[in-house]
Amino acid sequence: MSLYNKIIKKSIWVFHASASPCNNCDIEILDLITPGYDIERFGIKLVGSVRHADVLLVTGIVSHKVAPRIKQLYEQAPKPVFVVGIGTCTIGGATFKQSYNRAGAPLDKIIPVNAFIPGCPPKPEAMIDGIVKLLGTLK
């Protein structure tokens, strides 16, 4: 394991990109920074600008309107960057599977995705577990 990968595991800045969600997963993501879960103890921080991000947390079914924008957002992030799809919506569409406005594909047909965290919405513990597992794959 290289030194850089060892360090980047301890300092993850997270950008929250919502691709037409129902807001449920977004509220659960905000739970992560409350005193109950406090992900700052792992060095994880929510940032407002995609230029500072190490991980993109994408929520929601990707609608036709949002699909090019989420692609643009991925291109704007400085590499190395990881993408995590939060919620069942990014995989199969969950409740909105039949929606006319769904881009019709899971998120990884649009941008490269490193991990999916299923759940509607996933619990904060599940999200922490998912991100820790993603970082465990870093060599």
Place this chain on the structure above:
Amino acid sequence: MIFKYLFYLLIFPGFLFVSVFGMIVGWVDRKVSARVQFRVGPPFFQNFYDIFKLWGKEVILVKNSPYFIFVIAPIIAFASVLITSTLVGTAFFFNLGIGGDLIFIIYLMIIYSVALILGASSTGNIYSSIGAGREMKLLLSDELAFILVILVPIIHAGYKIDLIQILDYQQVNGMIIGSASGIIAFIVGIICLQAKMAMVPFDIPEAETEIIEGTLIEYSGPLLAFWKLSHFMMYVFMPLLLVILFWGGISFASIGSIIAGVLKYLLIVVIMILIKNTNPRVRIDTAIIFFWKYASPLALIAVILAILGA
């Protein structure tokens, strides 16, 4: 001779010491903030990890923008902060200085803000421009109060503008904070430092929840690391400057006096962190009104009291 100056600039009161110590104080800030909010807070080496990680990220330049200003602005800001901290550090630890260093320090602090304004407005991002405009207004509002605050020890020391002479005066005649004008100027000075460092009641230029880090929004990778490092270094020299100006610096005569010097510094840092954690962000017009209507006249009263000898 030249090696001695390089040692001052790069190792002891300069780059190595101030950046490492600044990151530790930055950790104290995050940890105390976390404890105030009933959280656990980040691990001790968190800021070191963050800066190291930023060095390995990609730098993205904005298309159709003046790259040169975008790249050079964080380096100018870092250089001005480095020279300021070296000047303050040599005066604090070695009792050394150059002639007229207080004027030099005031100028260098303005250069940091000017570099921030230039770098932010070169990108063409809307939030970044809003941040640059707010930084400019904040600079215009806090500068007068800050200069008036610095005038108080200058007048007390008999119109001397060297840090050394102010320290010498305080060794003979007692600390300036003991006088009526000194205590008023010290309180206004802490509020001015809060605005200079863009800490929470006055973090208007980089309001994270409002204009998403405003001035720094387009910076990534090593350039962002320069900005973050400059900000950590300000945690060291800004409170030290107040300790020198009002609280008689540090003396290395005995262990007790060294501990007293460190405690003075820590007390100012903790007061600043507690102000940060117990106040909401003010609007830019409120900040201007606060500084021009209340803080500057209060500092002016302190200056008049100092001239009268109180």
